[in-house]
Amino acid sequence: MTNEKPFKTIDEQIDILNKRGLSTNENSKISLKQFGYYSIVNGYKWLFLSRNTNGKIVKPEQFIKNSTFDDIRKLYDFDKELRSILYKALLEYESNLRAKISYTFCEYHPEESAYLNSSNYNEKINVDSSIKKLKKVIKKYNNKSEDNAIKHYTNHYGQVPLWVLVNFLTFGDINYFYNNIEEQVRIDISKKFSEKYKINYNKSVKIQSISIDAINHMVNDFRNAVAHGDVTYYMHLIKGPSFKSIKKDLSLNDLKVSSQRGIFELVIALKLVLNSECFYELKSNLYNLFDDYENKFYSVSFDTILHDMNFPQNYKCFI
Incomplete structure:
Protein backbone atom coordinates (compact mmCIF):
# COMPACT_ATOMS: atom_id res chain seq x y z
CA MET A 1 0.00 0.00 0.00
CA THR A 2 1.37 3.42 -1.00
CA ASN A 3 2.02 5.92 1.79
CA GLU A 4 0.29 9.13 0.65
CA LYS A 5 1.93 11.13 3.44
CA PRO A 6 5.56 9.90 3.51
CA PHE A 7 8.06 11.13 6.10
CA LYS A 8 9.80 14.39 5.22
CA THR A 9 13.10 15.61 6.67
CA ILE A 10 13.33 19.17 8.03
CA ASP A 11 15.16 20.26 4.86
CA GLU A 12 12.45 18.68 2.70
CA GLN A 13 9.77 20.45 4.74
CA ILE A 14 11.57 23.77 4.25
CA ASP A 15 11.85 23.10 0.52
CA ILE A 16 8.09 22.48 0.27
CA LEU A 17 7.34 25.75 2.06
CA ASN A 18 9.78 27.70 -0.14
CA LYS A 19 8.23 26.31 -3.32
CA ARG A 20 4.82 27.49 -2.07
CA GLY A 21 6.15 31.03 -1.66
CA LEU A 22 6.96 31.12 2.06
CA SER A 23 10.21 32.80 3.12
CA THR A 24 12.23 30.83 5.71
CA ASN A 25 15.50 31.15 7.62
CA GLU A 26 17.61 29.16 10.08
CA ASN A 27 15.16 29.89 12.88
CA SER A 28 12.48 28.16 10.81
CA LYS A 29 14.39 24.89 11.06
CA ILE A 30 14.76 25.31 14.81
CA SER A 31 11.01 25.86 15.21
CA LEU A 32 10.16 22.83 13.09
CA LYS A 33 12.52 20.67 15.13
CA GLN A 34 11.09 21.93 18.42
CA PHE A 35 7.37 21.88 17.69
CA GLY A 36 6.85 19.95 14.46
CA TYR A 37 5.45 20.82 11.05
CA TYR A 38 1.92 19.79 11.92
CA SER A 39 1.62 21.98 15.04
CA ILE A 40 3.00 25.16 13.49
CA VAL A 41 2.41 25.05 9.75
CA ASN A 42 -0.77 22.99 9.48
CA GLY A 43 -2.23 24.76 12.50
CA TYR A 44 -1.46 28.38 11.57
CA LYS A 45 -0.85 28.60 7.82
CA TRP A 46 -4.44 29.40 6.87
CA LEU A 47 -4.23 33.14 7.44
CA PHE A 48 -1.25 33.34 5.09
CA LEU A 49 -2.58 31.30 2.15
CA SER A 50 -3.67 32.87 -1.16
CA ARG A 51 -7.40 32.92 -1.85
CA ASN A 52 -9.54 33.46 -4.93
CA THR A 53 -12.17 36.17 -5.38
CA ASN A 54 -14.69 33.99 -3.51
CA GLY A 55 -12.42 33.75 -0.47
CA LYS A 56 -11.58 30.10 -1.12
CA ILE A 57 -8.02 28.88 -0.66
CA VAL A 58 -6.25 28.48 -3.99
CA LYS A 59 -5.29 24.91 -4.93
CA PRO A 60 -2.50 23.88 -4.93
CA GLU A 61 -1.72 25.94 -1.84
CA GLN A 62 0.35 29.07 -2.31
CA PHE A 63 1.36 31.58 0.34
CA ILE A 64 0.52 35.26 -0.02
CA LYS A 65 3.17 37.72 -1.18
CA ASN A 66 5.88 38.55 1.36
CA SER A 67 4.67 35.91 3.83
CA THR A 68 7.32 34.48 6.12
CA PHE A 69 7.71 31.52 8.42
CA ASP A 70 8.39 34.03 11.18
CA ASP A 71 4.84 35.34 10.79
CA ILE A 72 3.42 31.84 11.19
CA ARG A 73 5.61 31.27 14.25
CA LYS A 74 4.47 34.59 15.75
CA LEU A 75 0.84 33.59 15.30
CA TYR A 76 1.65 30.26 16.96
CA ASP A 77 3.21 32.12 19.91
CA PHE A 78 0.31 34.58 20.07
Whole structure:
Protein backbone atom coordinates (compact mmCIF):
# COMPACT_ATOMS: atom_id res chain seq x y z
CA MET A 1 0.00 0.00 0.00
CA THR A 2 1.37 3.42 -1.00
CA ASN A 3 2.02 5.92 1.79
CA GLU A 4 0.29 9.13 0.65
CA LYS A 5 1.93 11.13 3.44
CA PRO A 6 5.56 9.90 3.51
CA PHE A 7 8.06 11.13 6.10
CA LYS A 8 9.80 14.39 5.22
CA THR A 9 13.10 15.61 6.67
CA ILE A 10 13.33 19.17 8.03
CA ASP A 11 15.16 20.26 4.86
CA GLU A 12 12.45 18.68 2.70
CA GLN A 13 9.77 20.45 4.74
CA ILE A 14 11.57 23.77 4.25
CA ASP A 15 11.85 23.10 0.52
CA ILE A 16 8.09 22.48 0.27
CA LEU A 17 7.34 25.75 2.06
CA ASN A 18 9.78 27.70 -0.14
CA LYS A 19 8.23 26.31 -3.32
CA ARG A 20 4.82 27.49 -2.07
CA GLY A 21 6.15 31.03 -1.66
CA LEU A 22 6.96 31.12 2.06
CA SER A 23 10.21 32.80 3.12
CA THR A 24 12.23 30.83 5.71
CA ASN A 25 15.50 31.15 7.62
CA GLU A 26 17.61 29.16 10.08
CA ASN A 27 15.16 29.89 12.88
CA SER A 28 12.48 28.16 10.81
CA LYS A 29 14.39 24.89 11.06
CA ILE A 30 14.76 25.31 14.81
CA SER A 31 11.01 25.86 15.21
CA LEU A 32 10.16 22.83 13.09
CA LYS A 33 12.52 20.67 15.13
CA GLN A 34 11.09 21.93 18.42
CA PHE A 35 7.37 21.88 17.69
CA GLY A 36 6.85 19.95 14.46
CA TYR A 37 5.45 20.82 11.05
CA TYR A 38 1.92 19.79 11.92
CA SER A 39 1.62 21.98 15.04
CA ILE A 40 3.00 25.16 13.49
CA VAL A 41 2.41 25.05 9.75
CA ASN A 42 -0.77 22.99 9.48
CA GLY A 43 -2.23 24.76 12.50
CA TYR A 44 -1.46 28.38 11.57
CA LYS A 45 -0.85 28.60 7.82
CA TRP A 46 -4.44 29.40 6.87
CA LEU A 47 -4.23 33.14 7.44
CA PHE A 48 -1.25 33.34 5.09
CA LEU A 49 -2.58 31.30 2.15
CA SER A 50 -3.67 32.87 -1.16
CA ARG A 51 -7.40 32.92 -1.85
CA ASN A 52 -9.54 33.46 -4.93
CA THR A 53 -12.17 36.17 -5.38
CA ASN A 54 -14.69 33.99 -3.51
CA GLY A 55 -12.42 33.75 -0.47
CA LYS A 56 -11.58 30.10 -1.12
CA ILE A 57 -8.02 28.88 -0.66
CA VAL A 58 -6.25 28.48 -3.99
CA LYS A 59 -5.29 24.91 -4.93
CA PRO A 60 -2.50 23.88 -4.93
CA GLU A 61 -1.72 25.94 -1.84
CA GLN A 62 0.35 29.07 -2.31
CA PHE A 63 1.36 31.58 0.34
CA ILE A 64 0.52 35.26 -0.02
CA LYS A 65 3.17 37.72 -1.18
CA ASN A 66 5.88 38.55 1.36
CA SER A 67 4.67 35.91 3.83
CA THR A 68 7.32 34.48 6.12
CA PHE A 69 7.71 31.52 8.42
CA ASP A 70 8.39 34.03 11.18
CA ASP A 71 4.84 35.34 10.79
CA ILE A 72 3.42 31.84 11.19
CA ARG A 73 5.61 31.27 14.25
CA LYS A 74 4.47 34.59 15.75
CA LEU A 75 0.84 33.59 15.30
CA TYR A 76 1.65 30.26 16.96
CA ASP A 77 3.21 32.12 19.91
CA PHE A 78 0.31 34.58 20.07
CA ASP A 79 -2.21 31.74 20.27
CA LYS A 80 -0.16 29.97 22.94
CA GLU A 81 -0.19 33.10 25.10
CA LEU A 82 -3.89 33.59 24.42
CA ARG A 83 -4.64 30.08 25.67
CA SER A 84 -2.68 30.74 28.85
CA ILE A 85 -4.68 33.93 29.53
CA LEU A 86 -8.01 32.25 28.85
CA TYR A 87 -7.20 29.13 30.85
CA LYS A 88 -6.94 30.97 34.15
CA ALA A 89 -10.30 32.69 33.64
CA LEU A 90 -12.00 29.48 32.52
CA LEU A 91 -10.76 27.61 35.60
CA GLU A 92 -12.00 30.43 37.82
CA TYR A 93 -15.49 30.14 36.36
CA GLU A 94 -15.39 26.37 36.63
CA SER A 95 -14.61 26.58 40.35
CA ASN A 96 -17.42 29.09 40.87
CA LEU A 97 -19.90 26.95 39.00
CA ARG A 98 -19.01 23.80 40.94
CA ALA A 99 -19.54 25.60 44.25
CA LYS A 100 -22.85 27.18 43.25
CA ILE A 101 -24.26 23.97 41.77
CA SER A 102 -23.39 21.81 44.79
CA TYR A 103 -24.55 24.39 47.35
CA THR A 104 -27.84 25.18 45.62
CA PHE A 105 -28.70 21.57 44.83
CA CYS A 106 -28.04 20.60 48.46
CA GLU A 107 -30.17 23.51 49.66
CA TYR A 108 -33.10 21.95 47.84
CA HIS A 109 -32.14 18.34 48.54
CA PRO A 110 -30.17 18.01 51.81
CA GLU A 111 -30.86 14.28 52.13
CA GLU A 112 -28.00 11.80 51.76
CA SER A 113 -26.93 11.02 48.15
CA ALA A 114 -29.84 13.11 46.81
CA TYR A 115 -28.03 13.42 43.47
CA LEU A 116 -28.65 9.69 42.91
CA ASN A 117 -32.43 10.12 43.27
CA SER A 118 -34.10 10.45 39.88
CA SER A 119 -36.99 12.45 41.36
CA ASN A 120 -34.58 15.34 41.96
CA TYR A 121 -34.05 15.87 38.24
CA ASN A 122 -36.03 17.43 35.44
CA GLU A 123 -38.96 15.12 34.73
CA LYS A 124 -38.97 15.97 31.01
CA ILE A 125 -35.72 14.17 30.35
CA ASN A 126 -34.16 10.78 30.86
CA VAL A 127 -32.04 11.12 33.99
CA ASP A 128 -30.52 7.64 33.93
CA SER A 129 -27.43 8.70 32.00
CA SER A 130 -26.76 11.59 34.39
CA ILE A 131 -26.97 9.37 37.47
CA LYS A 132 -24.85 6.69 35.78
CA LYS A 133 -22.12 9.27 35.12
CA LEU A 134 -22.00 10.19 38.80
CA LYS A 135 -21.94 6.56 39.94
CA LYS A 136 -19.16 5.82 37.46
CA VAL A 137 -16.99 8.61 38.87
CA ILE A 138 -17.53 7.39 42.45
CA LYS A 139 -16.67 3.83 41.45
CA LYS A 140 -13.58 4.98 39.55
CA TYR A 141 -12.06 6.77 42.54
CA ASN A 142 -13.09 4.10 45.03
CA ASN A 143 -11.12 1.60 42.96
CA LYS A 144 -7.94 3.68 42.91
CA SER A 145 -5.06 2.44 45.05
CA GLU A 146 -4.11 5.88 46.35
CA ASP A 147 -6.16 7.78 48.92
CA ASN A 148 -8.67 10.37 47.78
CA ALA A 149 -11.67 12.20 49.21
CA ILE A 150 -14.25 9.98 47.51
CA LYS A 151 -12.71 6.82 48.95
CA HIS A 152 -12.43 8.49 52.37
CA TYR A 153 -16.09 9.50 52.50
CA THR A 154 -17.26 6.13 51.17
CA ASN A 155 -15.22 4.19 53.75
CA HIS A 156 -16.02 6.40 56.73
CA TYR A 157 -19.54 7.63 56.01
CA GLY A 158 -20.91 5.24 53.41
CA GLN A 159 -21.71 8.06 50.98
CA VAL A 160 -20.08 10.95 49.11
CA PRO A 161 -21.54 14.45 49.55
CA LEU A 162 -22.14 16.38 46.35
CA TRP A 163 -19.79 19.18 47.45
CA VAL A 164 -17.02 16.58 47.46
CA LEU A 165 -18.07 14.76 44.30
CA VAL A 166 -18.21 17.88 42.11
CA ASN A 167 -14.45 18.33 42.50
CA PHE A 168 -13.87 15.00 40.74
CA LEU A 169 -16.20 15.68 37.81
CA THR A 170 -15.01 17.01 34.48
CA PHE A 171 -16.46 20.30 33.33
CA GLY A 172 -18.47 18.33 30.79
CA ASP A 173 -19.94 16.26 33.63
CA ILE A 174 -20.77 19.42 35.59
CA ASN A 175 -22.40 20.95 32.54
CA TYR A 176 -24.45 17.80 31.96
CA PHE A 177 -25.55 17.74 35.60
CA TYR A 178 -26.63 21.40 35.45
CA ASN A 179 -28.64 20.73 32.29
CA ASN A 180 -30.53 17.88 33.92
CA ILE A 181 -31.43 19.18 37.39
CA GLU A 182 -34.78 20.75 38.17
CA GLU A 183 -35.47 24.11 36.55
CA GLN A 184 -36.03 25.87 39.86
CA VAL A 185 -32.59 24.81 41.06
CA ARG A 186 -31.11 26.06 37.77
CA ILE A 187 -32.92 29.39 38.21
CA ASP A 188 -31.59 29.79 41.74
CA ILE A 189 -28.05 29.10 40.54
CA SER A 190 -28.42 31.86 37.94
CA LYS A 191 -29.82 34.14 40.69
CA LYS A 192 -26.66 33.58 42.73
CA PHE A 193 -24.60 34.68 39.74
CA SER A 194 -26.86 37.76 39.43
CA GLU A 195 -26.21 38.61 43.08
CA LYS A 196 -22.49 38.17 42.52
CA TYR A 197 -22.60 40.52 39.53
CA LYS A 198 -24.42 43.15 41.61
CA ILE A 199 -21.77 42.97 44.32
CA ASN A 200 -18.86 43.14 41.87
CA TYR A 201 -20.11 45.71 39.38
CA ASN A 202 -22.69 47.62 41.45
CA LYS A 203 -25.22 47.02 38.72
CA SER A 204 -28.34 44.88 38.75
CA VAL A 205 -28.72 42.19 36.11
CA LYS A 206 -31.08 39.27 35.82
CA ILE A 207 -29.05 36.35 34.56
CA GLN A 208 -31.20 33.69 32.95
CA SER A 209 -30.64 29.97 33.38
CA ILE A 210 -30.41 29.69 29.57
CA SER A 211 -27.53 32.19 29.71
CA ILE A 212 -25.67 29.85 32.06
CA ASP A 213 -26.43 27.08 29.55
CA ALA A 214 -24.86 29.14 26.78
CA ILE A 215 -21.84 30.08 28.90
CA ASN A 216 -21.29 26.47 29.94
CA HIS A 217 -21.40 25.31 26.34
CA MET A 218 -18.81 27.89 25.27
CA VAL A 219 -16.59 27.31 28.29
CA ASN A 220 -16.67 23.55 27.84
CA ASP A 221 -15.60 23.69 24.18
CA PHE A 222 -13.01 26.44 24.59
CA ARG A 223 -11.64 24.87 27.76
CA ASN A 224 -11.06 21.59 25.91
CA ALA A 225 -9.25 23.42 23.10
CA VAL A 226 -7.12 25.42 25.52
CA ALA A 227 -6.25 22.41 27.67
CA HIS A 228 -5.21 20.31 24.66
CA GLY A 229 -3.21 23.06 22.96
CA ASP A 230 -5.54 23.23 19.95
CA VAL A 231 -5.63 26.26 17.67
CA THR A 232 -7.84 28.64 19.62
CA TYR A 233 -7.75 32.18 18.23
CA TYR A 234 -10.02 31.46 15.23
CA MET A 235 -12.13 28.82 16.96
CA HIS A 236 -15.88 29.31 16.45
CA LEU A 237 -18.89 27.49 17.84
CA ILE A 238 -21.87 26.92 15.59
CA LYS A 239 -24.04 24.53 17.58
CA GLY A 240 -25.35 25.06 21.09
CA PRO A 241 -27.47 27.60 23.00
CA SER A 242 -27.84 31.07 21.51
CA PHE A 243 -25.69 34.02 22.60
CA LYS A 244 -28.74 36.30 22.51
CA SER A 245 -29.70 35.71 26.14
CA ILE A 246 -26.22 36.78 27.31
CA LYS A 247 -26.46 39.92 25.20
CA LYS A 248 -29.87 40.65 26.73
CA ASP A 249 -28.68 40.06 30.30
CA LEU A 250 -25.80 42.52 29.82
CA SER A 251 -28.04 45.04 27.99
CA LEU A 252 -25.66 45.08 25.02
CA ASN A 253 -28.27 46.38 22.60
CA ASP A 254 -25.70 47.93 20.24
CA LEU A 255 -23.61 44.78 19.97
CA LYS A 256 -23.90 42.92 16.69
CA VAL A 257 -23.16 39.26 17.27
CA SER A 258 -22.08 36.62 14.80
CA SER A 259 -24.02 33.41 14.35
CA GLN A 260 -20.72 31.71 15.15
CA ARG A 261 -19.38 32.45 18.62
CA GLY A 262 -15.66 33.14 18.89
CA ILE A 263 -13.19 34.44 21.48
CA PHE A 264 -14.93 37.81 21.66
CA GLU A 265 -18.26 36.26 22.64
CA LEU A 266 -16.51 34.03 25.17
CA VAL A 267 -14.90 37.03 26.88
CA ILE A 268 -18.21 38.93 26.93
CA ALA A 269 -19.92 35.88 28.46
CA LEU A 270 -17.26 35.54 31.16
CA LYS A 271 -17.94 39.09 32.31
CA LEU A 272 -21.40 37.90 33.35
CA VAL A 273 -20.06 35.26 35.74
CA LEU A 274 -16.54 36.20 36.89
CA ASN A 275 -15.81 38.49 39.79
CA SER A 276 -14.61 41.93 38.73
CA GLU A 277 -11.00 41.37 39.81
CA CYS A 278 -10.67 38.23 37.71
CA PHE A 279 -12.44 39.75 34.72
CA TYR A 280 -10.36 42.94 34.77
CA GLU A 281 -7.23 40.81 34.92
CA LEU A 282 -8.47 38.87 31.89
CA LYS A 283 -9.21 42.11 30.04
CA SER A 284 -5.89 43.69 30.96
CA ASN A 285 -3.94 40.61 29.87
CA LEU A 286 -5.78 40.51 26.55
CA TYR A 287 -5.14 44.20 25.90
CA ASN A 288 -1.45 43.75 26.72
CA LEU A 289 -1.25 40.73 24.42
CA PHE A 290 -2.81 42.71 21.57
CA ASP A 291 -0.41 45.60 22.15
CA ASP A 292 2.58 43.24 22.14
CA TYR A 293 1.68 41.66 18.81
CA GLU A 294 -0.02 44.55 17.01
CA ASN A 295 3.06 45.47 14.97
CA LYS A 296 4.83 42.12 14.86
CA PHE A 297 3.30 40.70 11.68
CA TYR A 298 4.86 41.52 8.34
CA SER A 299 2.52 40.05 5.73
CA VAL A 300 -0.90 40.44 7.38
CA SER A 301 -2.65 43.10 9.43
CA PHE A 302 -3.26 42.42 13.11
CA ASP A 303 -6.84 43.55 12.48
CA THR A 304 -7.23 40.39 10.41
CA ILE A 305 -6.35 38.29 13.46
CA LEU A 306 -8.80 40.24 15.63
CA HIS A 307 -11.45 39.70 12.95
CA ASP A 308 -10.85 35.95 13.10
CA MET A 309 -11.43 36.19 16.85
CA ASN A 310 -14.76 38.02 16.20
CA PHE A 311 -13.43 41.22 17.81
CA PRO A 312 -15.12 44.28 16.25
CA GLN A 313 -13.12 47.49 15.77
CA ASN A 314 -14.89 49.06 18.75
CA TYR A 315 -14.42 46.04 21.03
CA LYS A 316 -13.25 48.22 23.92
CA CYS A 317 -16.77 49.64 24.14
CA PHE A 318 -18.06 46.21 25.17
CA ILE A 319 -15.23 44.61 27.16
